[in-house]
Amino acid sequence: MDFADTRYNRQELMPQLGPEAQIRLQQARVASIGAGGVKSPLLYYLAAAGIGTLRIIDFDHVELSNLNRQILFTVDDIGKSKAERAQDRLTRLNPEIRVEAISERVDEANIDELLGGFDIVIEGGDSLAGRLLVNGYCTRTGASMVHASAQYGYGYVLTYLPGRSACFCCAFPDLPEGHGGSVPVWGVATGIAGSLGAGEVVKLAAGVGRPIINGYLSFSAFQGKFDFVPVEPRSDCPGCCL
């Protein structure tokens, strides 16, 4: 076999992907709410894999304390828009894709406008209410949702396929609100969650493999442990009413 020095050669050689799946990745439209710790590696891998259109929505600005894990950014980015700096970094990694930056907070008033037309939504945000808002949007529109989160040294990943699988609310029906303030977190944990989340998006976009549905994958980085926790769709779930 001749060596081919093309951008996607190494993944096109994989039987699970190949050139046809690569075309599907190029046609995919993926929106990410946030460009922080988990989304940094996640977005890097999506851009590198050739996801055709990436929309990054993040109202926040880069701070020094972000840099232990938010590997999209450098000290030169401090004080600047995360969405715009992520757009610049990802476009330089892969100028063959379209990367859009929106420096806004997603809320009930703008969610349809910001996420409309995107096949896959990478859920995120800094509050439980925000997560449930996105979960509800995906239920209403049928967009697939990938959840990847981390704090301390642990995290969770799950995919929600509306009408076909348990949603975020089925999995976590009565979560407390967070404590507020600075979240203790290690870059390794956000890296694991982001990498697994990128894998979910690529599988969905390419139409290959098995997404993490009807349950969630939990990991503890300090322990080196992974657990899949099964979740049944709940008929009384206010998030999806399956």
Place this chain on the structure above:
Amino acid sequence: MPLTVGLRGYPEAVLAADAITLDLPGTSTASAIIQGLAAKSARLRHALLREDGTPRQSSKVLVDGTPIAHASVLPSSGTVTVLAALPCDG
């Protein structure tokens, strides 16, 4: 009776421990395990229990890696683990 309980997720993070020993009655339910663990810290109580003191549905007890219902009595053997969430994108 002392019972070693493995910790995953938020409990492991807060206590910085792989496992903890709880002193429980001979016959205990999954709920009793969660409530015993919650008594170790105010932050765990907030994460694991509702305001009325009952376990949140999001607080899981796994026996040999399989979740059991909160009302279930723990089997006489098997590895018991509590996994609880406070999902947050750090």
